[in-house]
Amino acid sequence: MVANGPVEGVRVIECASLVTGPAAGSMLAALGAEVIKVEDPVRGDLSRGMTSMFDALQSLPDGSTIQYVTANLGKKSMTLDMQRREGQDILYGLISKSDAFITNYRPSVLKRLGIDEETLRLRNPNIVYAVCSGYGAKGPWSDKRAYDPVVQALSGAMYASGDRDSEEPSMRVGALFDMGAASLLAYGILAALFQRQRTGLGQRVDTSLLRGAVHLQSVLLNTWLLRRWPMQRHTRKRCRNPLCNYYRCADGKWLMVMEPQSERFWRPFCQAIGREDLLHDTQFQSAQTRRENSVALVAVLDEVFAARPRETWLRQFDGSEFVYAPVYDVAEAAEEEQLVANEYVVEVESPSLGKMRCVGPPVQLSKTPARIPHWAPEFGQHTEEVLVDILGKSWEEVQSLREQSIV
Incomplete structure (x- = not known):
């Protein structure tokens, strides 16, 4: 018998796209939370259409994409037009019955959709309201769009990697800073849920792609902040310590x-x-x-x-x-026995693709194991389930909502 996850019973509503917000939701799902992904009924999550990324094919045989699957394992998906009052009312009903809300939308978008913190607290004063923005809630960049490579540029990361003998900056692929920020967002949500259990009070959780990049580079940035010494990029032929x-x-x-x-x-x-x-x-x-x-x-x-x-x-x-390791490419790393033995790579059943190997949960617990409960949901797969089982809608009401293209 599989033990329940440590946050089983927690319900999370997610209005987010691409990687940072969705990946945080997926991490919580692996810990047992019920995570309901709310998507626009026409466009859906932008990652569903990301068929390539940095010259790498991202499409899967069933029409889904690798980026979407990576950030949405273990969730439920419902479609909802939040630009219409009827759609907003449905979302507010879900918020009143939930513990946390996740988003990575810009402040102007949140306000336009009626899902800013002030509005949602009117429906649930003690909800944990979690935001992963691009650059932070304050400052001149607070409402700008962001992507992982742009934050690499702004945070100094592009001059922290690459070879010292090259004058060119070096961009890292693979959404590393996206996943770093997602981990911080999940970390903050868990802390806020723990505090709410003790006090009954919800609070706002704030992180950003830029904060994540700064945190991941703490040693590098502190080397400059504390001593005004720039940490040099590595150079293989002239490294200070050949060991x-x-x-x-x-x-x-x-x-x-x-x-x-x-x-x-x-x-x-x-x-x-x-x-x-x-x-x-x-x-x-x-x-x-x-x-x-x-x-x-x-x-x-x-x-x-x-x-x-x-x-x-x-x-x-x-x-x-002494410490040593083979320098693997991604294909070699994926087959490394150490990854399999520790369940860093696991098998998950896809309804359309069969058993698939993918990256597992980032942490493990001995009494209440983290696990991927199921494959990433199809577009709007759980819309009716959410409307009927959680909000108590009748089938006639569901049909009417569909006819009006609200869901």
């Missing part, structure tokens, strides 16, 4: 070595690569001399690693105490 670097092996694959404690691990490293002669080379006898002669040492290690294929090095390093 924190990656090397190409004989088969063309790469291997990462990451050992900031170079004094402690210099001897076992040299022994593991079969180059104990380096221990007696005056250029490399201390951390300081290795820094001073890092270009020469990287060149030596390039030759060493190029002599054998990666798997040979991995077998040779097995049991070593």
Whole structure:
């Protein structure tokens, strides 16, 4: 028997699109919450139409998209025209019976649709009202549209990655900052729900794509804020510590070595690569001399690693105490045994596609396990269920709402 999730019984209404808001809702669904995604009856979530992303095909054989599925696993979907009074009244009815509301719409859109915080608190004073904006609730950018790469640019992230020897900024693909902000939003919602359980009072939860980017770069930004030192981008050929670097092996694959404690691990490293002669080379006898002669040492290690294929090095390093790992591409990472053993990648049944492998919940609990309860919902799949079972509408009323294109 599968144990219930830790937030079972919590109902969340989601009016959000693309990644940040929806992904937070999906995280809560994996913890047992009932998450009802409210979509426009004509357009739906914009991610349903995202058939490509950064030159990668996103469409699935059943007509859904990878981005939509990723951010909406485990939810219910209903359609509702919130630009009409009848649609707003239905939403207000749901709000009165719910615990939390999630959105990533801009303030002007929230006001226009009648789903701003002030309006919803008239229907449910103690609801947890959670917003993930692009840039924050205040300041000149507060009502601007945002996407992950734009926030990478604004937050300094595009000059934090890439090679130091290049003057060009480097953009990361894969919605990393979207998912980071979504995690912060879910974190804030859980904290607000816990506080409401203690006091009976709901509150607003605010985060943004930009706040998430700042948080993920806390060490980098604090290095500047506290000491006015810019953290340099990595450069492979001239890195200060060649034991924190990656090397190409004989088969063309790469291997990462990451050992900031170079004094402690210099001897076992040299022994593991079969180059104990380096221990007696005056250029490399201390951390300081290795820094001073890092270009020469990287060149030596390039030759060493190029002599054998990666798997040979991995077998040779097995049991070593210094830190290392193969540098995988996404296809290799997806098949890594460590991901499967810890259920970072799981199987979920899709009604139209069968068993599908996808990324699992980001945390696990021993007594009340997180799990993906079901596949991402089809467009408006649960509209009738929500109207009848939660709001008590008759079938005649449901039919009338459909005829008026309100749902």
